Amino acid sequence: MLQRLYVHNFRCLENFELNLAGMPSALLIGKNGTGKSTIAAALQVLQSIARGTNRMRDLAAPEPLLSPKDFARGRADVPIRFEVEVLLDQALYKYVLALELPRGFHELRVLEEQLSVDDRPIFLRQQAQVTFYDIPQAKEVKFLVDWHLAALPIVQEQSVGALHLFKTWLSQMVILSPIPALMKGVSSGETLEPKRDGSNFAQWFLGVLSRYPASYTRIEKYLKDLMPDLLDFLNKPIGADAKNLQVRFAQNQALLQVEFDDLSDGEKCFFLAALVLAANYAYGPLFCFWDEPDSYLSLSEVGLFAMALRKAFEERGQILVTSHNPEIIRKFSDENTFILNRKTHLEPTQIRSLSELRPSGDLIQALTLGDLWE
Amino acid sequence: MIDRYRPHVLVLPEDDANRQMANGFVLHPGVNSRTIQILDTAGGWASVVEYVKKDGNINHLRKFEQCRVVLLLDYDNQFPGRFDSICEKIPGDLRDRVYVLGVLSEPEELKSDLKKPFEKIGNALASECCRDVQEVWQHPLLRHNHGELVRLIQDVKPFLFGNQ
Numbered sequence: 394m395l396q397r398l399y400v401h402n403f404r405c406l407e408n409f410e411l412n413l414a415g416m417p418s419a420l421l422i423g424k425n426g427t428g429k430s431t432i433a434a435a436l437q438v439l440q441s442i443a444r445g446t447n448r449m450r451d452l453a454a455p456e457p458l459l460s461p462k463d464f465a466r467g468r469a470d471v472p473i474r475f476e477v478e479v480l481l482d483q484a485l486y487k488y489v490l491a492l493e494l495p496r497g498f499h500e501l502r503v504l505e506e507q508l509s510v511d512d513r514p515i516f517l518r519q520q521a522q523v524t525f526y527d528i529p530q531a532k533e534v535k536f537l538v539d540w541h542l543a544a545l546p547i548v549q550e551q552s553v554g555a556l557h558l559f560k561t562w563l564s565q566m567v568i569l570s571p572i573p574a575l576m577k578g579v580s581s582g583e584t585l586e587p588k589r590d591g592s593n594f595a596q597w598f599l600g601v602l603s604r605y606p607a608s609y610t611r612i613e614k615y616l617k618d619l620m621p622d623l624l625d626f627l628n629k630p631i632g633a634d635a636k637n638l639q640v641r642f643a644q645n646q647a648l649l650q651v652e653f654d655d656l657s658d659g660e661k662c663f664f665l666a667a668l669v670l671a672a673n674y675a676y677g678p679l680f681c682f683w684d685e686p687d688s689y690l691s692l693s694e695v696g697l698f699a700m701a702l703r704k705a706f707e708e709r710g711q712i713l714v715t716s717h718n719p720e721i722i723r724k725f726s727d728e729n730t731f732i733l734n735r736k737t738h739l740e741p742t743q744i745r746s747l748s749e750l751r752p753s754g755d756l757i758q759a760l761t762l763g764d765l766w767e
Numbered sequence: 768m769i770d771r772y773r774p775h776v777l778v779l780p781e782d783d784a785n786r787q788m789a790n791g792f793v794l795h796p797g798v799n800s801r802t803i804q805i806l807d808t809a810g811g812w813a814s815v816v817e818y819v820k821k822d823g824n825i826n827h828l829r830k831f832e833q834c835r836v837v838l839l840l841d842y843d844n845q846f847p848g849r850f851d852s853i854c855e856k857i858p859g860d861l862r863d864r865v866y867v868l869g870v871l872s873e874p875e876e877l878k879s880d881l882k883k884p885f886e887k888i889g890n891a892l893a894s895e896c897c898r899d900v901q902e903v904w905q906h907p908l909l910r911h912n913h914g915e916l917v918r919l920i921q922d923v924k925p926f927l928f929g930n931q
Contacts, residue, residue: 618801621770693768700793700800707794723807726787726886748884755810756783 394711395680396485399476402465404431407741411731413711414480418703420725421715423733424763428742429715433568433682434458435475437589439488443563444586447543449492449501456589461494461501465741469494472504479562479680484510486559490543502540510555516548523548565676567669570684573661578638578653579631585676591665595638595653598668599628605675615667615701619694620660624648658689666698670705678710687718695720719757727751734766769804774833774926776803781815781840783808784874784885789839791889797897802926812840812849819857819865828861835923840869846911866919871908880908896920897928 396414400406405428413419421429438459441452453460464473472491479486491505506518516525523544525534530551538544545563550556564586571591580595585604587597601608617623624643628636638653656664666686673679686702687695699714699721706712716722722730730747750766752759759765769775780786789805792798809815815838818824828834842849850867857865870877874885881888881903891903903909904916 691768696804697769697801700790704794704796704800708796719807723786723805724790726790726884728884728886755808 394480394678395477395713396480397476397478398432398435399474400432400435401474402468402471403435403459403473403475404428404463404465405735405738405742406431406435407465409742409744411744413713416711416729417706418712418714418725419729419731420722421713421731421733422717422722422760424735426738427733427735429733430570430684431742433570433589433684433715436566436682437568439475439477439490439563440566440568442490442543442545443560443566445546445564447546449503449541449543459492459501461499464494466739473501477563479559481558481562484555485512486510486555487512488545488559488563490545500541503538503543506544508545508556508559510559515556516544518544527551562680565679567672567679567681567683569665569669569682569686571662571665571688573658573689576653576661576665579635580628580638581635585672587668591661594661594665594668595636597672598638598664599636601668601672601675602628605671608671608675611671611674612664612667615670616663619663626653659691659694662686662689663698666702669702673705673710680710681706681712683712683714685716685718686714687716687721692720696724699724719760722757722760732765769801771831772833774802774835774923776835776837776923776927778803778805778837778839779815779818780805780808781812781838781869782810782874784878785839785841785869787885788874788889788892791884791886791891792893793889794886795890795893795897797928798893799927812843815840816853816856819853819861825858825861828864835864835866835919837866837868837919840867841873842869842871842911844872846871864922866915868912868915868919871911877906877908881906896924 398411400409411432421432423429438452441458446452452458461469472493474491476487476489487509489505489507492501493504494501503518504520508515514526516523521537521540523536523538525548527534538547545560548556567587568589569591570589575590575592576594578595580599582596583600583603584593584596585600587593622642622644624641626638626640628638631637640651640653640656642649642651669681686698690698695718702712703724727748728746731744732747732750734743752765778789780789786805786808793800793803793805809818828836838853853867877888878885895901895904
């Protein structure tokens with residue numbers, strides 16, 4: 394479970410701290426441009442590194458996650474800093490990554506990097522110099538790493554241990570801002586690493602079902618609650634390596650087979666949610682960040698959808714969502730709702746818990762009038 | 768969407784505090800969340816009364832016979848007067864499907880007394896409903912609900928606290 398995220402000098406986030414300790418689910422709200430999606434970007438930088446994209450210039454394109462232009466207000470003389478504290482198997486993991494852009498450089502380089510468990514270092518790094526602490530063998534190993542590379546995905550333990558556990562957790566974070574039009578039913582290959590826009594949904598679907606076949610029941614149960622006429626879904630081979638996801642509906646004696654691509658945007662989001670819940674159950678606990686899960690849903694579904702997500706993550710894992718939708722906002726409470734605020738584009742994002750700002754009247758009205766923080 | 772033709776519960780919270788308690792109740796793993804829906808806050812106990820008087824709401828309840836309504840309000844230390852006053856306004860043919868529950872004074876006092884956020888209180892109340900016990904429900908600010916609670920549990924237990 395993510396306990397704390399700290400970000401400094403990255404876009405609009407300066408000395409920014411999000412504390413989620415003890416919260417299986419939480420909500421971020423705030424006006425446009427206050428930094429909700431930037432939090433997702435910060436998490437995605439760490440996720441991408443754990444997934445193996447550790448060269449700094451590779452984080453700048455094709456998806457612009459991190460580049461020299463991301464220093465807050467162009468202030469390149471102050472490092473960009475990311476810190477996460479995560480509770481896994483009752484141990485507190487802390488990963489720190491600080492990046493700098495010395496004069497004359499065009500690519501970010503690592504100034505500092507470290508991973509510790511319960512305050513015991515696994516590795517420490519200053520620029521190119523890495524010190525790895527082999528705890529079972531009680532020895533230190535020193536080596537050099539290219540200063541444009543994050544060391545996290547390179548460092549390897551002799552046996553599967555704390556480092557592997559943390560890397561796996563970080564790489565399996567589910568960060569979503571789905572674009573249903575990009576979610577296609579055709580897949581070639583499988584994965585457990587969904588993309589933020591949901592464009593590799595079918596590969597993820599296949600990856601979960603092939604490695605955890607019992608997930609089918611969980612996915613089916615969730616979907617049948619939402620679409621009672623759902624019969625089943627199947628992955629039809631189309632050629633040597635590709636498959637195409639199809640969904641079958643039945644009522645009375647009638648049967649309808651629909652290509653996944655032809656489902657509505659909202660229905661695709663139901664499938665995505667079903668997969669998130671199944672994945673969390675199968676190989677979690679997962680951390681999920683879902684940017685505006687209400688975007689494609691009908692008003693009658695939004696609240697139930699939010700509650701179903703919250704409820705599933707009560708049991709294990711953790712979900713952080715953003716929203717402007719009153720129906721979603723009402724499904725959270727003062728203690729797990731955070732409000733982001735930014736006075737002007739020249740000032741950094743501030744964050745406060747709703748319990749500190751509780752308006753005397755109606756919350757939604759206060760948000761509508763924009764006077765919650767005033 | 769909740770299936771209106773199957774047994775279900777609509778919860779009308781008077782205010783934000785009651786809404787948060789209702790959220791905590793629905794979040795309990797023993798509660799079947801596809802059979803319960805929390806409506807927008809009414810905005811005061813007088814508005815809760817208005818809800819049961821409105822033709823549209825009455826017609827909805829008459830049309831959907833599987834619908835139950837729980838009115839969640841603050842008694843502001845006016846129990847049983849306020850309870851009786853609300854019950855009087857519920858049409859007789861619907862009275863057995865409308866339930867009135869509330870904190871004797873206001874939820875903030877319960878929160879401060881139990882030293883728990885509203886969600887956790889709601890969750891604890893749901894847990895007791897699932898386990899057929901009454902501890903938090905016996906709190907001095909809640910125990911006056913006993914009659915309505917027994918009636919409600921008897922009615923909704925088969926589907927609300929049923930399988931997930």
